[in-house]
Amino acid sequence: MSSIETWSFWLAILMYAFATVSAFGALAFRGGNYQSVALGAAGAGLLCHAVAIAARWVASGHFPYIEDYENVLVGTFAMTAAYVAVALRFKGTALAGVLVLPATLITCGYGLTQAGPPSPVTPPYQSGWLVVHVTFAWITYATYSTAAGLAAIHLIRRRWERQGKTDRLPSWLPPSERIDGLLLRLVAFGFLNNAVMIASGSIWAYRLWGSYWSWDPVETWSLLTWLGYGFYLHAKLTLRWSQDRLAWLALFCLLGIMMVFWGVQLVPTSYHLFRDIGARVPWLSRPR
Amino acid sequence: MKTGRLARVLSWVGSVRLAGWLIATLAALTAMSVVVPQRMYLGESYQEFVRQAPRLARVLAAVGLDRIYGGWPIALVGSALGLNLLVCTARRAMVRRTRQDEESVPPDLREWVSEACEAGWSVLHAVGSSITLVKGRTGFRGSVLMHAGLIVIIIGGVATSLTAFRGEMVISEGQTVSDDPASYVRVSVTPRIGPAYRGTRVTLETMDVQYRQDVVVSATARMRAIEPSGRSVEKDVRVNHPLDAGGKSWLLQDSGYSPRLVVRVEGSQAIPLAVALASETPQGWKDSVVVRTSRGDVRLEMEAVPYPVSPGDSPVGEKLRVQDPRLRLVVVRGSARWQGVLAPGQMSDPVDGVTVVFEDLGLWSRFLVRGEPGRWVTYIGFWVVVLGSAWRFLVPERRVVLQVRADGSVYAVIRVYPWLVRWSGPVSAVYQLDEYATMHSEPRKERDPR
Structure with a gap:
């Protein structure tokens, strides 16, 4: 990591931490100003984060999309950007x-433990389908995590209402x-992006591993999560579940997304353990 | 009576509730895989688990929980989901969408309806003094299309399981192989329908590997294939960019050294060989082979390096860039033995009348050979799902119930699917229906009614 990249990424993390504290302040003291501070700090963090991504891009010579650290770097940017965009567009949703900011912080922390010097793009990553796959994965992740954040707001509101306050x-x-309507649209948007992510990933997988679907743990979790969000849409539109149940479902489905992106680390061998791909000669396409 | 019972059964089989339970079961199974050791993914650690808890391991294996991913529990739940989907989609597709003509419209609303129909609305129901107008009904087809796409994916999966071929080939630079059983190092899957081998001739002309910071950044195999039909295909094959010929794909996997040798038996034989060395060393690759000659068996022990380097030297970084190769060779025949290091073009001393010429050092490449004609069906299914989802969400269906009140004013209840947006209130002009039924938009200032 270059010094610009290190400093800007740490500054972004600091801003996100401050934004997290402010969001918790809004929750504890129910003050609207805390929300604005959280949003402002997250926005400032995004600027620093963008600098870190640009520095990494310049240092490695390619857009950062390979290995865990680079995925975290861009993935958390997408998460925060989605959160800030929704909070700016829809008043009161900051x-x-x-939920979103602590999740971002934890993910950034994990990324820092995996940080290494920039490396060239190895053959398994040299695919346009991978770029499509990863881009839609980030959008999906960001959308679903923001949706889970909205679900958290709904549950908080309901709790306050139940307390008779x-x-x-x-x-x-x-x-x-309003939250419910927005949640539905975010889940629908995420669902569509998730479908493109799975479709493009399967095409890439065939060209890399010779099989478009291997029932690999990540693939299985990914399918399950997609089905889970598909069920959310049906539960909302067909079964007309209550808003509370739907909010819990949105939070539960986020666990699946976390498994897809990070839970794979629990599995010692998986095609999706990208940290090993291309790291050794002569295994050009397959992790050991 | 029987028809009614069948309808109830089909309703249950294709229900969203059943789908919910099946998805929950799938979630429970995959969650279980996090704590239950998985045979396919743990390797030696799994064997250690079997040694430590043999009874538990036997029980898990008996119920299939040691192989959850791709095993029968997920296959069973997946099949049930497929059936659920099939029935659900069939029921959705068969729903008759009736539309009433404008004649049944209450007289007070005829002028409204006439104007609304010009603006793209159509009459869905007319009951008493109220009518239901609808717009954007094709959005429903997006939902059907998405579910149909999922069925196409399942069909593609079944087609793949029936027609898939999976094998491995090792081809050296300059070598031509044919798509027949003898050319494969291993064949793990053969199709249950259609021929397994088609006789396509594949040549690996050259192999080029580029490095940056001791990391392979490009590995390109210049390949040529001639299909039985005579069609010729040439391609620079790379990882992610396979050679597609004769209904199969040749996917580049990895590479190593392949010395070209000629074993000469004094006065009688000259045996050309290209040996794909199997074992990687810090300096290159090594292997041992036995060559049958007219003077009996000769054992060759070889270790090839990309440039003059000794076994004790530090590891070679860019192994696959052969510059000035050397071959450490041991020739053994019976009790006779010769050992030395050869440069290209040099030969060993005679060993009981046998000499070995080291011609040059090339690369071998391992190819995963896949034939999955069913994948195209699955790909189509994937994109139909994407198209159907986009269609469903981008084309909202708007329904308006209009009712004439006692004072002559018109009251509207507007619903937008799938977003479940609802608005109700008095309306004075048709254009307001579109405005209120558009998501996010607030009604504009009142215009003059009609």
Whole structure:
């Protein structure tokens, strides 16, 4: 890591930490100003984060999309960007940061443990389909995590309502129906991106491993998560589940996404353990 | 009666609730795989688990939980989901969408309906003094298309399982092989339908490997294939860019050294060889082979390096860039033995009348050979799913119930699917229906009604 990259990434993490504290402040003290501070800090963090990505790009000579660290670098940027975009567009939703921002911080922390010097793009990564696959994976991840953040807001609101403190509900907190509608659109958007991610990934997999579907743990979790969000849409539109149940489902499905992206580390051997691909000669295409 | 029972059974088999339970079962199975040791993915660690808990390992193996990914539990749940999907999609596709003509519209609303129909609305129901108008009904077809795409994917999966071929070939530079059983190092899957081998002739002309910072950044195999039909295919094959010929794909996997030798038996034989050395060493590759000659068996022990380097030297970084190769050779026949290091063009001393000429050092490459004609069906299914999802979400279906009140005003209830947006209130003009039924938009200022 170059010094610019290190400093800017750490500064971004610092900003995200500050934004997290502010989001928790909004939750604890129900003050609208805390939300604005959280949003501002997250926005400032995004700028620093963009500098870190640019520095990595310059140092490695390619857009950072290989290995765990680079995936974290860009993936967390996408997560925060989606959160900031939604919070700016829909008033009162910055409270979603109570879930999205800590998740971003933990993911950044994991990425830092995997950080290494920039390396050239090895043959397995030299594929246009991979670029499509990874891009849609980031969008999917960012969308679903923001959706889970909104689900958290809904559950927080419901909890406050159940405690009989309806009169003390912050005026900036969006009504449940609004959150619910936004959640539905985000899940639908994520679902569509998730479909493109799986489709492009399968084409890449055939050209790399000779099989478009291997029932690899990551593939299986990915399919399961997609089905899970598909069920969310059906539960909402067909079964007309209550908003509370749907919010819990959105949070539960996020666990699947976390497994797809990071849980693979629990499996000692998987085609998707990208850290090994191309690292050794002569195994050009397959991890050991 | 029987028809009613069948309808109920089909309704249950194709229900979203059943799908929910099946997805939950799938989730439970995959979650279990995190804690239950998986045979396919743990390797030696799994054997250690078997040694430590043999009874538990036997029980897990008996119920198939040691092989959850791709095993029968997931296959069973997946098949049930497929059936659920099939029935659900068939039921959706068969739903009759009735539309009433404008004659059944209440007289008070005829002028409204006429104007609405010009704006793209159509009449769905007309009951008493109220009518239901609809717009964007094709969005429903997107949902059907998405589910149909999933069925196409399943069909592709079944087609793949029936027609797939999987094998491995090792080809040396300059070598031509034919797509027949003798050319394969290993064949693990043969098709149950259609021929396994088609006789396509494949030549690996040259292999070029480029490095940056001691990391392979490019490995290109210049290949040529001639199909039985006579069609010729030439391609620079790389990882991610396989050679597609004769219904199969040759996927570049890895490479090593292949010395070209000639074993000369004094006055009688000259045996040309290209030996794909199997074992990697810090300096290059090595192997041992036995050559049958007219003077009996000769054992050759070889270790090839890309340039003059001794076994004790530090590891070679760019192994696959052969510059000034050397071959450490041991020739053994009976009790006679010769040992030395050869440069290209040099030969060993005679060993009981046998000499070995080291002509040059090339590369071998291992190819995964796959034939999966069913994959195209699956790919189509994938993109139909994407198209169907996009269609469903981008073309919302809008429904408006209009009712004439006692005072003559018109009251509207608007619903937008799939977003479940709902609005109700008095309307004074048709253009307002579109405005209120558009997501996000707030109604504009009132215009003059009609």
